[in-house]
Amino acid sequence: MIEVQNITKHFGAFRALDNVSLQVPKGKLVALLGPSGSGKTTLLRILAGLDAPDHGRVILDGIEATGQKARDRGIGFVFQHYALFRHMTVADNIAFGLTVRKGKDRPPRAEIDRRVAALLDLVQLSGLAGRYPTQLSGGQRQRVALARALAVEPRLLLLDEPFGALDAQVRKELRRWLRRLHDELGLTGVFVTHDQEEALEVADEVVVMNKGRIEQIGTPAEIYDQPATPFVFGFLGHVNALPCRVEGGTACLFGRAVGVAAPDGEAIAFVRPHEIGLGLPGAAQPQASVRQISVLGPVVRIDLDLPEGTTLEVEASRDAFSQLEIDRGSAVSVLLRRVRFFVGEAGPWEGDAG
Numbered sequence: 166m167i168e169v170q171n172i173t174k175h176f177g178a179f180r181a182l183d184n185v186s187l188q189v190p191k192g193k194l195v196a197l198l199g200p201s202g203s204g205k206t207t208l209l210r211i212l213a214g215l216d217a218p219d220h221g222r223v224i225l226d227g228i229e230a231t232g233q234k235a236r237d238r239g240i241g242f243v244f245q246h247y248a249l250f251r252h253m254t255v256a257d258n259i260a261f262g263l264t265v266r267k268g269k270d271r272p273p274r275a276e277i278d279r280r281v282a283a284l285l286d287l288v289q290l291s292g293l294a295g296r297y298p299t300q301l302s303g304g305q306r307q308r309v310a311l312a313r314a315l316a317v318e319p320r321l322l323l324l325d326e327p328f329g330a331l332d333a334q335v336r337k338e339l340r341r342w343l344r345r346l347h348d349e350l351g352l353t354g355v356f357v358t359h360d361q362e363e364a365l366e367v368a369d370e371v372v373v374m375n376k377g378r379i380e381q382i383g384t385p386a387e388i389y390d391q392p393a394t395p396f397v398f399g400f401l402g403h404v405n406a407l408p409c410r411v412e413g414g415t416a417c418l419f420g421r422a423v424g425v426a427a428p429d430g431e432a433i434a435f436v437r438p439h440e441i442g443l444g445l446p447g448a449a450q451p452q453a454s455v456r457q458i459s460v461l462g463p464v465v466r467i468d469l470d471l472p473e474g475t476t477l478e479v480e481a482s483r484d485a486f487s488q489l490e491i492d493r494g495s496a497v498s499v500l501l502r503r504v505r506f507f508v509g510e511a512g513p514w515e516g517d518a519g
């Protein structure tokens with residue numbers, strides 16, 4: 166188990182981390198997800214021992230490691246910009262962490278060669294052992310970086326936007342591959358990403374960060390289905406955020422009353438695009454007009470204009486869409502199937518749209 170307790174870190178007067186606590190169980194792959202500047206890399210560097218916290222502790226497998234040097238922590242790293250040694254072959258890059266060991270800690274040459282061959286096989290680069298980094302594609306270099314990090318058999322693997330510099334297709338392949346590799350080797354890993362799709366697809370647990378604080382920790386399904394704060398709601402996936410007011414257990418959305426057991430106050434109603442149903446115009450539901458239809462592979466996004474100047478994003482399956490028989494400019498009725506309210510930071514409360 167890897168643990169950070171009450172970590173605070175300032176850069177000058179700026180607080181980059183504010184009382185952050187986190188546990189990473191053995192064998193789990195955890196994503197630190199958040200916008201730029203939220204403190205993800207700072208937390209990773211503190212875990213690694215590359216930076217020291219102002220307050221708080223790092224505990225690795227039950228032993229306090231806060232003051233320990235990076236090289237004594239048994240941690241492997243992979244960074245966004247493949248920091249491979251340009252003058253060394255792929256095999257020598259992978260062997261590096263073992264060959265620099267001193268005295269009896271250094272395995273015999275034959276053992277190093279055996280491990281390098283096994284790692285090359287693992288990252289599917291067996292034919293490329295003698296190449297130099299400049300003779301590899303970006304995705305291949307990241308796989309070498311990963312093999313190099315794994316060579317020393319780290320107890321924890323840290324990855325900072327490992328696929329950030331790669332194009333979308335390679336990125337997708339590599340993240341599937343990382344997930345498989347993780348499952349096969351039973352690694353404990355923490356990776357930084359600002360890409361919510363990557364976090365949801367790859368991680369066992371996602372830690373959502375904002376402004377140096379943890380907003381929520383949960384499985385991908387938990388943070389998507391039960392966002393704990395307005396920030397998490399907005400950050401994960403598309404969402405319609407509708408400002409409104411709760412009064413006496415009712416909020417008014419598009420001229421219709423929605424029951425909600427929340428306290429009175431200024432509120433935001435969150436509705437995911439796939440939680441909105443469309444139908445033929447009728448008196449019972451709010452009316453809207455179709456502004457734009459975009460076919461995005463298996464789903465269709467429909468942008469709606471509502472009378473009071475609000476816009477709504479709706480998502481429907483291709484099948485559901487074709488049954489609607491709508492076009493740009495069509496009038497439709499809008500059914501909010503699920504609405505969740507936050508009053509200030511408090512919430513969420515489920516709305517009852519009837």
Ligand SMILES: Nc1ncnc2c1ncn2[C@@H]1O[C@H](COP(=O)(O)OP(=O)(O)OP(=O)(O)O)[C@@H](O)[C@H]1O
Binds near residue numbers: 201202204205207208
């Ligand atoms: N060495 C430093 N000196 C001063 N400020 C720093 C330093 N390192 C980080 N910061 C600041 O701390 C904040 C958090 O940075 P951090 O790199 O942890 O964010 P991040 O969530 O990883 O962002 P990104 O996704 O852009 O890498 C940022 O506002 C950054 O400017």
